[in-house]
Amino acid sequence: MTVTAPEGFSAAGVAAGLKSSGDADVAVVLNHGPDDAAAAVFTTNRFPAAPVLWSRQVLAGERARAVVLNSGGANACTGPEGFQDTHATAEHAAAELGIGAIDVAVASTGLIGVRLPMDKVTAGVTAAVQQLSEDGGLDAARAIMTTDSVPKTTVQGRDGWTVGGMAKGAGMLAPSLATMLVVLTTDAVVRPEVLQRALAQATSVSLERVDSDGCLSTNDTVIVMSSGASGVTPTAEAFTEALTAAATDLAMQLLADAEGSTKDIAITVRNAASVTDALTAGRACARNNLLKTALFGNDPNWGRVLAAIGTTDAAFQADQVDVTINGVTVCRGGAIGDPREGVDLTGRAITIDVDLKAGTEQATIWTNDLSIAYVHENSAYST
Amino acid sequence: MTVTAPEGFSAAGVAAGLKSSGDADVAVVLNHGPDDAAAAVFTTNRFPAAPVLWSRQVLAGERARAVVLNSGGANACTGPEGFQDTHATAEHAAAELGIGAIDVAVASTGLIGVRLPMDKVTAGVTAAVQQLSEDGGLDAARAIMTTDSVPKTTVQGRDGWTVGGMAKGAGMLAPSLATMLVVLTTDAVVRPEVLQRALAQATSVSLERVDSDGCLSTNDTVIVMSSGASGVTPTAEAFTEALTAAATDLAMQLLADAEGSTKDIAITVRNAASVTDALTAGRACARNNLLKTALFGNDPNWGRVLAAIGTTDAAFQADQVDVTINGVTVCRGGAIGDPREGVDLTGRAITIDVDLKAGTEQATIWTNDLSIAYVHENSAYST
Numbered sequence: 001m002t003v004t005a006p007e008g009f010s011a012a013g014v015a016a017g018l019k020s021s022g023d024a025d026v027a028v029v030l031n032h033g034p035d036d037a038a039a040a041v042f043t044t045n046r047f048p049a050a051p052v053l054w055s056r057q058v059l060a061g062e063r064a065r066a067v068v069l070n071s072g073g074a075n076a077c078t079g080p081e082g083f084q085d086t087h088a089t090a091e092h093a094a095a096e097l098g099i100g101a102i103d104v105a106v107a108s109t110g111l112i113g114v115r116l117p118m119d120k121v122t123a124g125v126t127a128a129v130q131q132l133s134e135d136g137g138l139d140a141a142r143a144i145m146t147t148d149s150v151p152k153t154t155v156q157g158r159d160g161w162t163v164g165g166m167a168k169g170a171g172m173l174a175p176s177l178a179t180m181l182v183v184l185t186t187d188a189v190v191r192p193e194v195l196q197r198a199l200a201q202a203t204s205v206s207l208e209r210v211d212s213d214g215c216l217s218t219n220d221t222v223i224v225m226s227s228g229a230s231g232v233t234p235t236a237e238a239f240t241e242a243l244t245a246a247a248t249d250l251a252m253q254l255l256a257d258a259e260g261s262t263k264d265i266a267i268t269v270r271n272a273a274s275v276t277d278a279l280t281a282g283r284a285c286a287r288n289n290l291l292k293t294a295l296f297g298n299d300p301n302w303g304r305v306l307a308a309i310g311t312t313d314a315a316f317q318a319d320q321v322d323v324t325i326n327g328v329t330v331c332r333g334g335a336i337g338d339p340r341e342g343v344d345l346t347g348r349a350i351t352i353d354v355d356l357k358a359g360t361e362q363a364t365i366w367t368n369d370l371s372i373a374y375v376h377e378n379s380a381y382s383t
Numbered sequence: 384m385t386v387t388a389p390e391g392f393s394a395a396g397v398a399a400g401l402k403s404s405g406d407a408d409v410a411v412v413l414n415h416g417p418d419d420a421a422a423a424v425f426t427t428n429r430f431p432a433a434p435v436l437w438s439r440q441v442l443a444g445e446r447a448r449a450v451v452l453n454s455g456g457a458n459a460c461t462g463p464e465g466f467q468d469t470h471a472t473a474e475h476a477a478a479e480l481g482i483g484a485i486d487v488a489v490a491s492t493g494l495i496g497v498r499l500p501m502d503k504v505t506a507g508v509t510a511a512v513q514q515l516s517e518d519g520g521l522d523a524a525r526a527i528m529t530t531d532s533v534p535k536t537t538v539q540g541r542d543g544w545t546v547g548g549m550a551k552g553a554g555m556l557a558p559s560l561a562t563m564l565v566v567l568t569t570d571a572v573v574r575p576e577v578l579q580r581a582l583a584q585a586t587s588v589s590l591e592r593v594d595s596d597g598c599l600s601t602n603d604t605v606i607v608m609s610s611g612a613s614g615v616t617p618t619a620e621a622f623t624e625a626l627t628a629a630a631t632d633l634a635m636q637l638l639a640d641a642e643g644s645t646k647d648i649a650i651t652v653r654n655a656a657s658v659t660d661a662l663t664a665g666r667a668c669a670r671n672n673l674l675k676t677a678l679f680g681n682d683p684n685w686g687r688v689l690a691a692i693g694t695t696d697a698a699f700q701a702d703q704v705d706v707t708i709n710g711v712t713v714c715r716g717g718a719i720g721d722p723r724e725g726v727d728l729t730g731r732a733i734t735i736d737v738d739l740k741a742g743t744e745q746a747t748i749w750t751n752d753l754s755i756a757y758v759h760e761n762s763a764y765s766t
Contacts, residue, residue, distance in 0.1 A: 044694075045690060045693040045694060046692075046693040046694070046695075046699075046701055047689045047690060047692075047693040047701050047717060048701075074686075076686060076690075077685075077686050077689050077714065077717055077718055077719070078718055078719060079702070079716065079717065079718030079719065080718075081718075082718070111686070112684075112686025112687070112689070112690065113684075113685060113686040113689075113713075113714070113718075113719055113723075114719075115719070213672050213673070214670075214671075214672065215671055215672060215673045215687075215690065215691075216690065216693070216694045217690065218686070218689070218690050218693065287597075287670075288597075288598055289596050289597065289598060289672070289753070289757075289761070290596070290598045290761055293757070293758050293761035293762040294761065294762060296758065296762045297761075297762025299762065301495075301496075302460075302496060303457075303459060303460050303494070303495025303496040303601070304495070304598075306430045306460050306495070306601070307428060307430060307459075307495065307598065307599065307600065307601050308598075309429075309430075310428040310429040310430035310599070310601065311427075311428060311429070311599045312429075316429075318429055318430050318431075319462070330496075331460065331496070333462065334430060334460060334462065335460055335461055335462030335463075335464075335465070335496075336460070336461060336462065336496055336497075336498070340496075370672070370758055371758060372755050372758050372759060374672075374676070374758075375676050375679065375753055375754060375755050375757075375758055376755060378672070378673055378676035378677065378680075379676040379677060379679045379680025379682065
């Protein structure tokens with residue numbers, strides 16, 4: 001049921017002809033209220049796509065009634081004309097829904113630097129609005145898929161209230177398409193400021209720690225809307241816990257469905273001087289092509305782990321660092337540990353534990369391997 | 384003639400059995416003087432290999448009489464025992480040459496985290512010393528090859544004096560092997576402080592701007608030795624020019640021989656507020672896997688150029704940036720420019736010009752594409 005699992009939401013997904021495959025490519029999610037609190041986090045890329053620029057304006061009011069999403073085109077780097085296209089999309093949806101354009105967020109994913117065919121977009125929005133349904137969550141989740149092999153959805157039921165969600169992208173599935181688009185919904189009664197804080201906290205430990213290939217999209221959007229339809233007001237802590245569970249569930253689905261990848265890699269940096277240090281060291285590993293290719297080849301090449309964290313400014317002494325891969329401590333004190341032959345990398349799940357011995361903080365970054373299929377998909381995509 | 388082109392140098396390369404292929408793997412370069420000024424730059428990786436730790440001590444005195452190099456093993460992340468191996472190598476070479484161990488720099492390349500077979504190393508050094516010859520430069524250049532397909536050498540003749548050099552590695556040829564090892568020689572009379580400044584200047588605009596895959600080795604070593612045998616003392620400017628020409632020649636050879644790569648990509652960032660900004664933006668492109676895979680696929684995907692520089696803190700306005708690929712300005716003012724269909728990417732050479740319109744500085748970074756062969760070579764290497 002995804003985004004329509006909580007009370008007070010309807011959704012739809014339709015095929016508007018944006019994708020050459022003919023698959024569904026326009027989705028609408030509508031909040032029927034009574035509340036319309038909303039919050040969002042967006043890409044930090046300095047070339048934000050037109051829908052990101054628009055939706056930031058919408059969310060500045062901490063309210064939203066609907067989200068229109070499309071696959072088949074990112075509407076990024078399209079200049080003032082592209083912004084006008086997004087604005088027109090919101091206005092068209094608002095007219096169909098009988099609400100204001102400033103209540104309608106927009107999110108897009110697809111090729112950068114190409115205008116959207118607006119006649120198809122507006123016709124798709126009209127059709128989606130007509131099909132809005134309390135059972136439409138899965139259709140909406142399907143309409144935002146690009147090369148995702150399955151729709152990503154989550155439902156977190158709590159005591160009298162629920163968080164639902166859908167996501168697409170990230171992972172290694174032709175990541176220029178793989179913009180992370182996430183819509184979360186809840187029927188809990190949540191004040192806007194609590195919603196924003198809970199979303200920042202939830203994403204910081206989940207979606208923001210999935211670093212499949214280090215490439216930051218121009219379109220990343222994570223939006224949460226509250227209908228308040230349950231009438232239940234959870235504590236901020238309880239709501240944050242549920243929202244974090246939903247975001248983490250979706251993040252792990254993104255990781256697992258990363259097409260072109262053969263491994264899900266959890267890199268945990270322990271005993272760091274700070275969480276920032278742990279994240280810095282973890283991201284350096286997640287973005288090191290030599291390590292990622294080695295893991296694709298089932299090679300527990302711990303030297304590449306050290307070489308990666310050796311490029312960071314994280315606090316550590318080179319002769320103190322231990323590295324454990326799938327339970328085998330192949331590196332002790334920055335030098336040779338147990339035999340690498342003891343490491344079994346034949347499965348999909350890989351855990352790399354780096355012990356910096358420099359403090360008490362830790363963090364985990366999730367990534368994928370760098371495979372031949374990744375190169376193939378990403379070299380063949382737009383041509 | 385490579386490193387033996389200048390007067391006052393002899394060299395040799397022998398097969399010591401470190402490589403399973405049986406190819407040459409130990410090289411010695413000897414400076415016969417009368418001068419013995421030397422300078423070097425080393426990797427900034429915080430896990431420097433044992434030979435880097437040792438050679439830093441040697442070069443701290445701004446002098447060196449010989450360099451011993453080996454392929455077939457990096458001697459990195461091998462702890463105190465690995466350092467003792469390097470020290471023993473220098474002591475053995477020094478005894479064979481009748482000089483002090485502190486006059487002998489050592490450089491190694493190969494798999495990280497494996498001890499060297501010292502009996503083979505010392506026998507190889509003995510054999511190399513016996514074969515030292517003024518014609519041995521090419522043999523030495525061959526002995527430091529790993530998956531390089533050709534030896535890389537340079538000779539820069541000037542008015543009465545010469546700079547010679549050899550290099551291996553970098554590029555995309557199984558880059559954990561592809562540590563950049565470079566030995567430069569000259570018979571010009573050059574004071575140590577001029578030598579160090581000239582080397583820093585020469586590498587900063589050449590070898591340090593080749594960023595094949597963003598992975599910093601534990602073993603990078605660039606060393607220059609002056610014999611003074613020509614008796615000619617060039618100006619610092621003239622010497623720096625010749626050394627820069629030699630380093631640039633070698634850098635371009637490293638780029639062109641990058642196995643697994645199909646493109647040589649020159650990314651020039653123009654009209655930046657500072658050289659640092661230009662380098663930051665250029666490196667962001669060079670390290671963006673989505674852009675590199677697109678170029679492998681002959682796809683002029685300029686949106687990925689913007690997405691890459693959009694992650695940096697370089698000064699620019701998003702609606703001002705132009706991108707020109709192989710002469711076609713596919714992006715103007717951060718939006719759609721001339722048709723991407725006009726870009727011919729079928730050749731090996733690709734130029735990407737990014738105009739930030741934020742100042743007057745510029746810099747070029749050289750890189751390669753991300754190919755299926757890159758993934759294949761680097762996933763299959765150590766196993």
